[in-house]
Amino acid sequence: MAPRTLEELKRKLQKLNSPTSDLKLGKRALAALTQMMDNPEKVAVTSISLLAEEAGVNASTLSRLVRKLGFASFAEFQLVFRKHLARSSRTSFYSDLAGRFVDEESDGGASLAPASLALMTQVAEEETDNIAQMLSSLDxxxxxxxxxxxxxxxxxxxxxxxxxxxxxxxxxxxxxxxxxxxxxxxxxxxxxxxxxxxxxxxxxxxxxxxxxxxxxxxxxxxxxxxxxxxxxxxxxxxxxxxxxxxxxxxxxxxxxxxxxxxxxxxxxxxxxxxxxxxxxxxxxxxxxxxxxxxxxxxxxxxx
CATH class of the missing domain: 3.40.50.10490 (Glucose-6-phosphate isomerase like protein; domain 1)
Structure with a gap:
């Protein structure tokens, strides 16, 4: 059965690190999982392709990883992190996400053209990933x-x-x-x-x-x-x-x-x-x- 909370997922990770664990993961997959567990807020809102890139693995590696953990899809795995984010900050779900874009030292007057284009491209690529995942899961x-x-x-x-x-x-x-x-x-x-x-x-x-x-x-x-x-x-x-x-x-x-x-x-x-x-x-x-x-x-x- 797949873990239902972040706490259950953490306990599963502890067992995976044990020499007596029945479930064996490759070193890269285990390292990627550990990295995601250390950054739950990022996992809650980031696409599988970007998370895979940051972990130095392929998106297919993360897909296989979450299935081994008992999840039907990466979206179901990600929901554990999204629920954790919603529970831990019920009244600041949106502001927490938007806060990633705010430069505390900026007064908003500088030109943002290069950064804006990069951000627009990133959002478009993430939307493409979401659509592709939706299509792949269709019954x-x-x-x-x-x-x-x-x-x-x-x-x-x-x-x-x-x-x-x-x-x-x-x-x-x-x-x-x-x-x-x-x-x-x-x-x-x-x-x-x-x-x-x-x-x-x-x-x-x-x-x-x-x-x-x-x-x-x-x-x-x-x-x-x-x-x-x-x-x-x-x-x-x-x-x-x-x-x-x-x-x-x-x-x-x-x-x-x-x-x-x-x-x-x-x-x-x-x-x-x-x-x-x-x-x-x-x-x-x-x-x-x-x-x-x-x-x-x-x-x-x-x-």
Missing amino acids: VDALEKTVNLLAKAPRVRVYGLRQANTVANFFTYALGLLRPDVSLLGNPHHGVAHGLNELTQEDVVVVIGAAPYTRATIAAARIAANHGMQVIAITDSHGSPLATEATLSFIAPTSSTWYSNSMAAFLVFIEGLMAMMAGRLGRRGLASLKQHEQLIDEVSHEL
């Missing part, structure tokens, strides 16, 4: 089941808070172009309980979120599942509490240099899923898009 059968559920369900409701709310809005808008009765879960004035009460076991609830998770999103997923609804989670790890509650879950890594969770892999996944939905719905989806276009024209003529 084709789960994708097909999701497309069928989203096509057949009488109602689809989508829920995500804070940064994930933007992604939930995007999901809702994109799917709403192809089929009827798609909306965000819960009218702001009525609440999530009222929204869930409108649904039946034939309906689908899509939950979106990453660490540090909101209690409300976890509760919505749990309640929907308990009432027999199909729950689809788009989240950052199979160890995520959203994935635990879900019928089907999809993993989009979120590690990045910037001061919050990267959403690039989430958005690319949704775009791909919507392309599959357009193919699945066929003429029905095309008719819905044409009706939408007609309404846009009518509104434009009225203005």
Whole structure:
């Protein structure tokens, strides 16, 4: 079983250093693990490729390492560090990440052009890594089941808070172009309980979120599942509490240099899923898009 906390991971590392350990790691892999354990804040927010480069190993070495430790993916391994960061500094998750960019001796007046380009390049490369990891972990059968559920369900409701709310809005808008009765879960004035009460076991609830998770999103997923609804989670790890509650879950890594969770892999996944939905719905989806276009024209003529 994979360690669930940083403390459990530290104990596992101590056992690995013991001559009597059943699990044998190469010297370079063990050195890389030790280096990561010494820098938990960095591991929580840095891509696998950059961590591998700093440790002097290949990214594939880290992937094999975390699987030997019992993790399904590097994203699941990284979630241990992200949870530790969130627990140890609940009110400064974002400022801790942003603090890495702040030069205490600078007044902000100097030209930052070379550093800015390097930082932009680094962020872009990390986003590319996240998208590649998302693609490599995709379960084709789960994708097909999701497309069928989203096509057949009488109602689809989508829920995500804070940064994930933007992604939930995007999901809702994109799917709403192809089929009827798609909306965000819960009218702001009525609440999530009222929204869930409108649904039946034939309906689908899509939950979106990453660490540090909101209690409300976890509760919505749990309640929907308990009432027999199909729950689809788009989240950052199979160890995520959203994935635990879900019928089907999809993993989009979120590690990045910037001061919050990267959403690039989430958005690319949704775009791909919507392309599959357009193919699945066929003429029905095309008719819905044409009706939408007609309404846009009518509104434009009225203005």
